[in-house]
Amino acid sequence: xxxxxxxxxxxxxxxxxxxxxxxxxxxxxxxxxxxxxxxxxxxxxxxxxxxxxxxxxxxxxxxxxxxxxxxxxxxxxxxxxxxxxxxxxxxxxxxxxxxxxxxxxxxxxxxxxxxxxxxxxxxxxxxxxxxxxxxxxxxxxxxxxxxxxxxxxxxxxxxxxxxxxxxxxxxxxxxxxxxxxxxxxxxxxxxxxxxxxxxxxxxxxxxxxxxxx
Amino acid sequence: xxxxxxxxxxxxxxxxxxxxxxxxxxxxxxxxxxxxxxxxxxxxxxxxxxxxxxxxxxxxxxxxxxxxxxxxxxxxxxxxxxxxxxxxxxxxxxxxxxxxxxxxxxxxxxxxxxxxxxxxxxxxxxxxxxxxxxxxxxxxxxxxxxxxxxxxxxxxxxxxxxxxxxxxxxxxxxxxxxxxxxxxxxxxxxxxxxxxxxxxxxxxxxxxxxxxxxxxxxxxxxxxxxxxxxxxxxxxxxxxxxxxxxxxxxxxxxxxxxxxxxxxxxxxxxxxxxxxxxxxxxxxxxxxxxxxxxxxxxxxxxxxxxxxxxxxxxxxxxxxxxxxxxxxxxxxxxxxxxxxxxxxxxxxxxxxxxxxxxxxxxxxxxxxxxxxxxxxxxxxxxxxxxxxxxxxxxxxxxxxxxxxxxxxxxxxxxxxxxxxxxxxxxxxxxxxxxxxxxxxxxxxxxxxxxxxxxxxxxxxxxxxxxxxxxxxxxxxxxxxxxxxxxxxxxxxxxxxxxxxxxxxxxxxxxxxxxxxxxxxxxxxxxxxxxxxxxxxxxxxxxxx
Ligand SMILES: Cc1cc2nc3c(=O)[nH]c(=O)nc-3n(C[C@H](O)[C@H](O)[C@H](O)COP(=O)(O)OP(=O)(O)OC[C@H]3O[C@@H](n4cnc5c(N)ncnc54)[C@H](O)[C@@H]3O)c2cc1C
Ligand code: SF4
Numbered sequence: 001x002x003x004x005x006x007x008x009x010x011x012x013x014x015x016x017x018x019x020x021x022x023x024x025x026x027x028x029x030x031x032x033x034x035x036x037x038x039x040x041x042x043x044x045x046x047x048x049x050x051x052x053x054x055x056x057x058x059x060x061x062x063x064x065x066x067x068x069x070x071x072x073x074x075x076x077x078x079x080x081x082x083x084x085x086x087x088x089x090x091x092x093x094x095x096x097x098x099x100x101x102x103x104x105x106x107x108x109x110x111x112x113x114x115x116x117x118x119x120x121x122x123x124x125x126x127x128x129x130x131x132x133x134x135x136x137x138x139x140x141x142x143x144x145x146x147x148x149x150x151x152x153x154x155x156x157x158x159x160x161x162x163x164x165x166x167x168x169x170x171x172x173x174x175x176x177x178x179x180x181x182x183x184x185x186x187x188x189x190x191x192x193x194x195x196x197x198x199x200x201x202x203x204x205x206x207x208x209x210x211x212x213x
Numbered sequence: 214x215x216x217x218x219x220x221x222x223x224x225x226x227x228x229x230x231x232x233x234x235x236x237x238x239x240x241x242x243x244x245x246x247x248x249x250x251x252x253x254x255x256x257x258x259x260x261x262x263x264x265x266x267x268x269x270x271x272x273x274x275x276x277x278x279x280x281x282x283x284x285x286x287x288x289x290x291x292x293x294x295x296x297x298x299x300x301x302x303x304x305x306x307x308x309x310x311x312x313x314x315x316x317x318x319x320x321x322x323x324x325x326x327x328x329x330x331x332x333x334x335x336x337x338x339x340x341x342x343x344x345x346x347x348x349x350x351x352x353x354x355x356x357x358x359x360x361x362x363x364x365x366x367x368x369x370x371x372x373x374x375x376x377x378x379x380x381x382x383x384x385x386x387x388x389x390x391x392x393x394x395x396x397x398x399x400x401x402x403x404x405x406x407x408x409x410x411x412x413x414x415x416x417x418x419x420x421x422x423x424x425x426x427x428x429x430x431x432x433x434x435x436x437x438x439x440x441x442x443x444x445x446x447x448x449x450x451x452x453x454x455x456x457x458x459x460x461x462x463x464x465x466x467x468x469x470x471x472x473x474x475x476x477x478x479x480x481x482x483x484x485x486x487x488x489x490x491x492x493x494x495x496x497x498x499x500x501x502x503x504x505x506x507x508x509x510x511x512x513x514x515x516x517x518x519x520x521x522x523x524x525x526x527x528x529x530x531x532x533x534x535x536x537x538x539x540x541x542x543x544x545x546x547x548x549x550x551x552x553x554x555x556x557x558x559x560x561x562x563x564x565x566x567x568x569x570x571x572x573x574x575x576x577x578x579x580x581x582x583x584x585x586x587x588x589x590x591x592x593x594x595x596x597x598x599x600x601x602x603x604x605x606x607x608x609x610x611x612x613x614x615x616x617x618x619x620x621x622x623x624x625x626x627x628x629x630x631x632x633x634x635x636x637x638x639x640x641x642x643x644x645x646x647x648x649x650x651x652x653x654x655x656x657x658x659x660x661x662x663x664x665x666x667x668x669x670x671x672x673x674x675x676x677x678x679x680x681x682x683x684x685x686x687x688x689x690x691x692x693x694x695x696x697x698x699x700x701x702x703x704x705x706x707x708x709x710x711x712x713x714x715x716x717x718x719x720x721x722x723x724x725x726x727x728x729x730x731x732x733x734x735x736x737x738x739x740x741x742x743x744x745x746x747x748x749x750x751x752x753x754x755x756x757x
Contacts, residue, residue, distance in 0.1 A: 005611060020441060023286040055596075057607040070290075080298035082312030086636060086648055090300070123603065130602070153596050161592040161610070162290040170613040172554055172588050175287030177441045180431025184556040186396040187549065196550065196614075 010194035067159035101139035248496035251503035253322015255720035257448020262744025264459035276319030285439030292438035306652035321449030332730035352706035361738035373416030379564035395556030401583030404675035525710035539623035540687035543668035545677030558585035575659035598683035
């Protein structure tokens with residue numbers, strides 16, 4: 001079972017008045033509202049949302065609104081993707097064609113599109129992609145499976161672990177400029193940092209824990 | 214939105230002037246004494262040293278002139294804008310990662326987002342071939358760099374221990390060591406002590422007391438995101454403003470696409486692209502200080518009838534022998550909170566495994582750094598490098614505060630197959646994208662295995678439960694190595710190209726071997742020494 005938060009009372013945003021204006025602005029924008037999508041179209045958003053939820057094992061749509069917005073913006077900007085294999089498609093094509101390939105794969109195995117198969121089957125498809133062992137379909141000649149999985153994972157993780165709600169659950173103290181951290185030694189915390197609760201007090205945050213996926 | 218930087222800056226800077234266009238350039242059509250390509254770690258120091266020597270010097274930088282107060286944020290995702298984000302093609306058995314893991318873009322280069330760990334290389338690092346029979350010796354010795362290490366440490370007030378146990382310099386450092394140290398650094402030192410391994414606080418380019426109007430560190434932990442209080446040194450805040458004060462010009466948001474060559478076969482200046490327009494800067498001397506990928510790329514892309522294989526490339530070695538450090542992150546879970554996000558990320562280290570030891574079955578060695586982290590960086594290595602996702606990833610990250618980490622900085626030996634070449638794909642400037650090949654050698658892999666094992670032992674000795682290892686790299690070096698023999702190297706010991714006397718190459722690319730420690734202090738010391746040499750040449754009025 002997924003461990004629930006040790007820090008049920010902590011909200012990193014309670015300190016926002018202590019942050020410098022640039023940081024506060026950057027982080028608050030992640031709470032929405034978000035402008036219309038620019039890159040993702042049609043069912044792409046829904047497929048990507050389901051995949052992203054599985055990749056980081058969470059289902060809260062407010063967080064995934066940000067994740068989707070982040071990915072959409074990144075794919076639309078074309079600012080550069082740091083690195084890719086010489087024969088790999090650029091990330092916008094990798095994601096766009098990759099989502100189609102995932103649907104085609106789902107049809108081949110289950111005769112249904114990806115959104116209509118069960119969560120367990122969706123997870124199975126993702127784990128096959130991770131190790132490059134998904135059933136053979138023509139799409140894989142253009143879209144390398146593992147690179148597709150890694151790209152979806154890195155984009156999702158980048159958005160998800162930049163959301164303040166997720167920080168709060170981890171007990172991450174967050175931005176600390178100008179005030180800084182002072183009690184940095186083992187066992188010490190500054191007064192505004194997250195306080196850990198006992199096992200029994202942990203708040204349940206994962207609604208889909210029990211469905212066995 | 215984060216990915217679009219909202220930086221509103223001027224593009225042309227010199228004393229008393231800041232322009233948001235390039236209509237008022239200080240030298241314009243005139244010839245400057247020196248043009249520096251890339252105002253990062255090495256470029257910033259050269260700009261300062263040469264302006265100080267009274268030369269007319271222009272730095273041209275691809276990225277912006279950051280204002281830490283408005284352009285930096287205490288946020289990992291936002292800080293990606295400090296990195297070189299352009300797509301590079303990466304391949305080989307161990308393809309390198311770029312972006313947040315590598316070079317900077319913007320005045321300050323990598324120093325705006327480096328961790329501030331500031332080691333000298335050891336004497337043995339410069340003579341690997343003589344002592345271990347592998348790789349090549351440098352054309353300089355530790356003693357050649359020692360006065361420049363001293364100078365740099367004093368110029369920026371490095372904080373460090375009274376006694377540093379390893380290498381030729383044992384302290385004391387100009388400023389006292391940082392104190393207190395973070396929980397991770399404490400745990401690391403206790404683990405070392407339990408095993409009889411020597412450890413030390415880390416020398417850092419981060420202030421432990423005020424200096425030059427800058428405050429000491431407040432332990433926010435965001436060194437890799439750009440230091441907002443300006444407690445951490447960067448050439449952006451240290452060398453560049455002083456250079457401008459001494460008369461240097463800095464042109465930003467301008468990508469140099471070609472180095473020009475005159476009829477006599479000397480370089481005559483550079484061509485650069487700014488907002489889609491092309492400009493030129495003529496100069497008597499050109500210095501390329503554009504990091505280990507862009508430097509060879511630019512030299513290769515500047516091929517011309519006199520130099521059809523690219524500039525400075527008669528040896529065929531431009532782009533060859535690139536070396537990252539093996540940078541494996543070794544994680545352990547503790548029963549108590551470590552809270553990796555607090556404090557300067559690296560505050561303790563050991564170099565007990567730095568020198569070659571015949572018993573270990575490999576040559577050379579490594580540094581182990583106790584290492585802090587923030588959520589996104591940890592989630593990314595946990596997912597991508599260690600392979601966790603879904604429920605496992607979530608569970609690990611919900612326990613973020615209970616993880617500790619040690620990072621390896623392992624020497625990687627030079628191998629000619631590890632290289633930067635031009636690909637057949639073009640970027641927005643019409644330049645071929647760089648293609649980078651990297652594969653670890655056997656010695657490298659044996660060293661990594663040893664380092665990871667030691668790190669796990671240290672964590673275990675302090676009751677950490679080894680959790681996972683994320684295979685990572687850091688600090689790319691090489692590609693235009695220095696040496697005395699023009700057939701086996703690209704530049705001489707003063708970073709002057711063997712082929713073209715008024716073309717210099719400086720920065721990470723000139724390293725002959727990688728050493729087993731974070732490299733930037735050595736980059737800066739080499740740049741300061743090169744600066745002295747060029748100033749001397751200029752005083753004598755000739756670069757022949
Ligand atoms: C996350 C991280 C942490 C690090 N921590 C440490 C540490 O703690 N200690 C340490 O010793 N080292 C550290 N490093 C390494 C350090 O940043 C580099 O070694 C150092 O910055 C390299 O110096 P350089 O001058 O060669 O290149 P850079 O500092 O990268 O400068 C190159 C500059 O050239 C510019 N440029 C490139 N191409 C062009 C062009 N065509 N035209 C114009 N401009 C161009 C770039 O924009 C850049 O500003 C770290 C690196 C990273 C990524
Ligand atoms: S930890 Fe210190 S040096 Fe690093 S960013 Fe914060 S204040 Fe600057």
